[in-house]
Amino acid sequence: MSPRTKEQNDAIREMRMNQIMRAAAEVYLEKGIQLEVRDVAVKAELGYGTVYHYYKNKLMLLEDLLWDALNRTESAVLPVIQGDGGGLLKAESFSKLLLQSCIQDPSVFILLKTVADNFHHFPGNRFSKLFAEFQQRVYLPFAGMIREGTDTRLSEQRANLIFGSLVGYAALNIHHNMRSEMDADGIVDMIFSGIRSKESKGNGHT
Template sequence: MSPRTKEQNDAIREMRMDQIMQAAAEVYLEKGIQLEIRDVAVKAELGYGTVYHYYKNKHMLLEDLLWDALNRTESAVMPALTGDSDSLFKAESYSRLLLRECIKDPSVFILLKTVADNFHHFPGNRFIKLFADFQERIYLPFVETIREGIGSKSPEKTANLIFGSLVGCAALNIHHNMRSEMDVEGFVDMIFLGIQSKER
């Protein structure tokens, strides 16, 4: 049997990393910061040594999970920010896409919840760059659509209210296994109707 090529090794590595990340997200939803590499290995149906080969500790694993989630989040919401639609429509589309991605992808939910909690479960300052990137790539573009679309006197406060509502709604659905029942359209409509009536 001939040895694997570099491409084959890279494909296996990528597949293993995805498997570990998915398992880590599921375990984090169950145990929070108490998760251990061993828990992730069991969930991923991999040997402890295999997971440990990729991640020496849970903080390295969670850091990768959150950076990966940031990229996924940006990819998910980017369609809402392009095109010729007015800013209000963009803000509503952005919110729908974000909530759908939160419910579909646990790592995106974990990212938003962790940012909302200001990374208080994580030691040291290792997430300063991640937070700055989140602000630049996810939060500030959304604030701008709020500023232009609703004419809010305090677009940051309005954006925080919307983000908090989306994270709370996603948490209820994820933790109560109601993902398939979630009325994303109706929930986002309700948020924006409430905000617009308050801003008038």
């Protein structure tokens, strides 16, 4: 039997990494920061030694999971960020994509929930760079859309409120196994209809 080529080894590595990442996300939803590398190996149906070969401890594993989730999150909302227009309509489209990504990809939900919790489960400043990158690549573009479409005095407060509402709604559904019933468009429409109503009243419209 001839030895594997570099390309074959790279393909196997990528397959294993994806398998481990999917399992880590599932275990994290069940156990939170209490997860262990051994738990991930069991969920992935891989030997402990195989997973340990890639990750010597759970913080290394979670760090990779969250960085990968950041890239996935940015990819999901990039069409809106790079698209034409602005204001609340653009922010609403952004929010729908973000919530849909939470439904479809547990790692995206874990990232958003971890950011919303300010990484308080994680030791030291290990994730400060990740937080800064999330702000720059995801949150600040969203906050800018809100600023364009609302009273600037309240734009940051509203951006935080919307972000927190999306994370909270996703958490409620994910932890009760209701993902298939989640109406992402409906919940975002409800949030933004309230904001548009307040803006209209604030501008003297009826």
